[in-house]
Amino acid sequence: METKQQIKTRIAPTPSGYLHLGNALSFAITWALARKQQGIVLLRIDDLDNARFRPEYLQDIFDMLDFMGLDYDEGPRNPQDFQENYSQLLKLPAYQAQLDKLVQQGMVYTCPCSRTQIAALSPQGLYPLTCREEQLPLDTPNAAWRVRIPEGTVISFKDQLLGNCTVALALEMPDFVVRRKDGIPAYQIASIVDDLAMGVNLIVRGEDLMLSTAAQLFLAEHTGATAFTNAAFVHHPLIVSEGNKLSKSHDALSLTEMRKAGLTSQQLWQKLAELLGWQDAGVTDAQTFLRRFHLKDLPRHIAQV
DSSP states (O other): OOOOOOOEEEEOOOSSSOOBHHHHHHHHHHHHHHHHTTOEEEEOOOOOOTTTOOHHHHHHHHHHHHHHTOOOSBSOSSHHHIIIIIOGGGOHHHHHHHHHHHHHTTOEEEEOOOHHHHHHHOTTOOOOOTTTTTOOOTTOTTOEEEEOOOTTOOEEEEETTTEEEEEOHHHHSTTOEEEOTTSOBOHHHHHHHHHHHHTOOEEEEEGGGHHHHHHHHHHHHTTTOHHHHTOEEEEEOOBEETTEEOOTTOGGGBHHHHHHTTOOHHHHHHHHHHHTTOGGGOOOSHHHHHHHOOGGGSOSSBOOO
8 A cells, every 4th residue: 555655744844034924834734734734844044145145134033933833854953053054055066966957957157147138138137048059158247047948838837725827938938047146046946955855745836936937947947856746735825015015125014123013922812813714713823823733724815904
């Protein structure tokens, strides 16, 4: 008889700003989804964006998990442990090996275009394939690497919350960057490699990362990463403020600021329950959230804060 594989998922914040209410909701959903199924939760911190990294943002991640009472089974236990043993900057050779698979297939090309140049040609910010046929050397200084997305490429996958999802990748994310101008592999590459290395088989993320999922599935399909293409996906709804998703630039909405103003852990959990429409559920901490949690009960849209 075939035994069902144990769920393994990750909480994957970036230390590029103080965490906000949307991050807390994503942490809670990811944790509860795994714990509901006796799954494994790991902490994966994405720190490749080293231009925005600050030690206090890294510390904030551990502080917030502790404040919320969320446990995890694998991953760094504190900032020092992270930087010594788990930082993505320690894994650059593994990311490069994944890039090399694309290079060997002739799928990668060089692009020195700036964001300003791209915006001048494409007001929507979509890359207009300017350098696709230029055949610039891959070792061109101050140039990114892009992956060729064949015309008409559509990525389809099943989401446990949203059902069947289809993304027109060639139209919505044409020839995206896989290695930055500074020579560092891009997020899409690093994310796949990390998930594969950690054995993640359930990927939980906000709906705003639907395009990233499609991009990563495309890369996985072309590098033989079947464990990733076979993973389960959940794209949860976002908290909206004044018509826009929350971002780390909303300092007033950072949980650090809210805690300084007197927010307690119990109040945070009550707020999350309220946002999900669970006001009468008696949610006051992680365990009461877990008891109330059912994936099918997540709302399609979350009220503004």
